[in-house]
Amino acid sequence: MKLPITLSLAALCGVVAQSQAATLLNDTFADGARNDQNLPTSSQWYRGGVGTLDVVAPGGPLRGDLGAGATGSASWTTYFAGAGNAVVLANAGDTLRLTWQFSLTGIGAQNNSQNFRLAVVDTPDANRLAADGAPGNAAYAGYGMFMNLAPVLGNSNPYQLMERVDPNTASAMLSAGASWVGLGNGATTGNTGYVEGTQYTLTMEFMRNALDGLDITSTMSGGSLNNSGTATVSVSDATPNSFSFDTFSIRPSNATGAAQIFDTGRLTVEFIPVPEPSAFALVGLGLAGLAIRRSRRA
Secondary structure: OOOOHHHHHHHHHHHHHHHHOEEEEEEOOOOOOOOOOEOOOEOOEEEEEOOEEEEOOOOOOEEEEOOOOOOOOEEEEEEOOOOOOOEEOOOOOOEEEEEEEEEEEEEOOOOOOOOEEEEEEEOOHHHOOOOOOOOOOEOOEEEEEEEOOOOEOOOOOOEEEEEEOOOOOOEOOOOOHHHEEEEEEOOOOOOEOOOOOOOEEEEEEEEEOOOOOEEEEEEEEOOOHHHOOEEEEEEEEOOOOOOEEOEEEEEEOOOOOOEEEEEEEEEEEEEEOOOOHHHHHHHHHHHHHHHHHHHHHO
């Protein structure tokens, strides 16, 4: 069966693109520990605030437990790139994709807060954690999600994409709400929220565009979230504060206004660079050869 040249082009481009993708982290907690930094199969997690953070068994999950009725916050932070080696989206088309799979136990009472927060940022090397603790004051640059975690979505922005206001000013990573500005919301107040025992998947993609801006898409899927099973927000930031990233951090503000237990089954981070011009040249040569072969057989 002969494939149309247009289909062959798509296939060849797909092969080129796939061959360029790099998995920076694919942590399923197979080693049964949270203190191993062995990229790309595992990264070390740092616990701050209340509660505990432990891998339940080899193969996971990584369980963050604030404690029943806890009114204090917790933070769980990991680095998916080594110090001095942050992922840099240097060219138009370069993409960073982070995927976090988790489930919840002990969801708190109905509330209208944004007590469920997370960040994908670049941490200055001097401010990276070396032992358990919450991320300290630093000039973080990057983006976050401020979310409402409740049985029914509350808050006027229950799924809000945020950007650090001034990446040159040092402040706490996620507890300093004034250090963030909202870019867009992707869920509707009053729609279905979170349900215990349901697997949720957060996917965040950052792609540098041809105008030196950053196209950002954040999607949370699972169950009947937001009535459709998906909450999603997409923004094109014309003035991004960073094209570099190395940190993922989660901060539930308390158990009563979020959830007691967060079980992480997998964290994956991928870097997908735009194919090099030489790769496209190979595609062109391949198409030329295909066209010649087809003309000779005609």
